[in-house]
Amino acid sequence: MIFNPGFNIEPTTNPMGFVYGADVFGPQVENRLLKDIRKSLSDPDCEGPEVVYAIAMDVGKKIHAELLKERHLLYGVVTYAAGKLGKEPIRSQGHIHWVSKFSHWSTPEVYEIWSGEAIIYMQEFAEDNPGRCFAVYAHPGDVVVVPPYWAHATISANPDKPLTFGAWCDRDYGFEYDGVRKHKGIAWFPVFNDKNEIEWQANPLYDKSELICKSPAGYSELGIVKGEAIYTTFEKNPDTFLYVPRPELKKEVWENYEP
Numbered sequence: 001m002i003f004n005p006g007f008n009i010e011p012t013t014n015p016m017g018f019v020y021g022a023d024v025f026g027p028q029v030e031n032r033l034l035k036d037i038r039k040s041l042s043d044p045d046c047e048g049p050e051v052v053y054a055i056a057m058d059v060g061k062k063i064h065a066e067l068l069k070e071r072h073l074l075y076g077v078v079t080y081a082a083g084k085l086g087k088e089p090i091r092s093q094g095h096i097h098w099v100s101k102f103s104h105w106s107t108p109e110v111y112e113i114w115s116g117e118a119i120i121y122m123q124e125f126a127e128d129n130p131g132r133c134f135a136v137y138a139h140p141g142d143v144v145v146v147p148p149y150w151a152h153a154t155i156s157a158n159p160d161k162p163l164t165f166g167a168w169c170d171r172d173y174g175f176e177y178d179g180v181r182k183h184k185g186i187a188w189f190p191v192f193n194d195k196n197e198i199e200w201q202a203n204p205l206y207d208k209s210e211l212i213c214k215s216p217a218g219y220s221e222l223g224i225v226k227g228e229a230i231y232t233t234f235e236k237n238p239d240t241f242l243y244v245p246r247p248e249l250k251k252e253v254w255e256n257y258e259p
Helices: 034-040 062-070 178-182 230-236 247-254
Strands: 009-013 016-020 030-033 051-057 073-080 109-115 118-123 133-138 143-146 151-156 163-170 188-192 198-202 211-214
Touching: 009 073, 016 051, 016 073, 030 034, 034 051, 062 073, 073 151, 109 118, 118 143, 118 188, 133 143, 133 188, 163 230, 198 211
Parallel strands: 133 211
Antiparallel strands: 009 016, 030 051, 051 073, 073 163, 109 143, 109 163, 118 133, 118 151, 188 198
């Protein structure tokens, strides 16, 4: 199943990337190659797809281009290749969103899965004590919101299918890797077992923690409408996702947050 994201964009797998409709703007797609990320893998010499993922930051309907800039919002799209990196799933490096010059907050991210199977992993801190750790399992049409300041990684849970997702981000996006790299990764490592199912291994460089595996919350307090594309929600009410560039608007939601 491929979820309809609410605007005219087509993920492609060979070559990996995106095709924009006539009414859609977007940049040239960037590809991340296996050779570029080997240092971040537990087995740097592993086999895997040559092009690991394709990414296009700042896409949308042409009629919304100025509206998005005014609201400091950016929509990004990513496709992960099918396959594995040795025994590891294809995933992003763990990171925290840097403190935005716009809001002076680390910013949240609103993910929407289009195709494939995803796990959005997140932990409260990139310190020795990682705090609460969650693995949120998501399927096409599901939305997952990562809160400000949390370390997180996006994982493709099904090696037989590419994973494609979109996300609302702050226009002044950027990543902090230091805390995660100091611990040689996130607090829980996903690995495939012999049945191609994800298993979790605790990273011994962190204090002992518990991993909570769950489905996504409803996020109604964050404007998420079940079954509706997050781009469509924006189109209906462009102020819905103002909390992405301005997280202080939902300060009470981020306290004791559970994804």
